[in-house]
Amino acid sequence: MTDTRTLLHSAQRTIDLERQAIDSLRARLNGDFTRACELILACKGRVVVVGMGKSGHIGNKIAATLASTGTPAFFVHPAEASHGDMGMITRDDLVLALSNSGSTSEIVTLLPLIKRMGITLISMTGNSASPLAQAAEVNLDASVEQEACPLNLAPTASTTVSLVLGDALAIALLEARGFTAEDFAFSHPGGALGRRLLLKVEHVMHSGERLPCVARGTSLREALLEMTRKGLGMTVILEGDGCLAGVFTDGDLRRTLDKGIDLRSAAIDEVMTPHGKTARPEMLAAEALKIMEDHKINALVVVDGNDRPVGALNMHDLLRAGVL
Structure with missing residues (x-):
């Protein structure tokens, strides 16, 4: 032995x-x-x-x-x-x-x-x-x-x-x-570093018909139906001019229930988070991830230079993209 x-x-x-x-x-x-x-x-x-x-x-x-x-x-x-x-x-x-x-x-x-x-x-x-x-x-x-x-x-x-x-x-x-690290990423586009340094928010965000959104004054019930239809766990709330008014997420829904608010009669304005944290389409997906982690949130609204929502993304999107 x-x-x-x-x-x-x-x-x-x-x-x-x-x-x-x-x-x-x-x-x-x-x-x-x-x-x-x-x-x-x-x-x-x-x-x-x-x-x-x-x-x-x-x-x-x-x-x-x-x-x-x-x-x-x-x-x-x-x-x-x-x-x-x-x-x-x-x-x-x-x-x-x-x-x-x-x-x-x-x-x-x-x-x-x-x-x-x-x-x-x-x-x-x-x-x-x-x-x-x-x-x-x-x-x-x-x-x-x-x-x-x-x-x-x-x-x-x-x-x-x-x-x-x-x-x-x-x-x-x-x-x-x-x-630089970005140069390295260009020679490793299939690796984790490449995804973190090359992938932008616009590549993973939900946009167009896939973006859940309702206008100010919409009932909470209708907002919840929009969230269900789009399956993103949140909805954007728009001002009359199309700018971002706020956001309502699954987390906001739980807090609304804790407060005993009547879901059938409440308007979205009463329970939304005003404005909320945002990202820009040209931002690196890794930067969006850091915003979520720093503020302990699971979703971000993506806005253009005029603060008009053009998309949204959540942690699951970043996980699927290999950024997380």
Whole structure:
């Protein structure tokens, strides 16, 4: 039976070794890193990341992180590059090549063509004297004293260092470009952040015939029928000129019942909330959510620049849209 203490010790040793490798990487960051950033910022094309084996997996992630943070990038498998995929790379691009040894044959084979095309080359290696590092304009030192693997063979600490170095590049470039949360949302339109930062009130509000509304002087009974017909849990009350007079919600109905008001004889003016909190169509849906949360309400009237109701929305609408 396996000793659980041995398993935990092995895990802790791995974490300690990889943490030490990252600490060592931090101390080695120098002008080569800033030069690499400058070359990427000056690149008119895309960053093409290449790597074999485990370095390829890390390279794939680095390319994805760069692309999502404002630096156009994609991954090309070096073996496939030798069989036609070099056609994906243009003279305006920049190649970021990952190889712990710096002598991966599939990458070294590409070096003459990269040089002949005049493509800027940045390497990320564990050996600054390797063919790849020597051929690059800048080599980023991703060396480690030892792998976390007890045999010192399986790429573990070295791949962690490469991954962290790639993240450091991406974030330094992000900040240099002034990349914003909204920019991030545009590259992640299907994600939760994209929905929060791109979705506007006008995209989710009930408008036109779907907007429950009655005029001042309407009976409470008729207002309740309008709420039932539109199924929004509220109704807008309009002034004679079409501007917002107030709002009546399910919560107002409960308070009306608590006061013992006769639902059959009361007018909506007696029980509505005057005016109420509002949103604008061009407002981010996330802003509308904050208004609801701050004021502990479940619905908002949407008005135009003249305070005329053009729509309404509630918490359920935001929940369905993925904003909540």
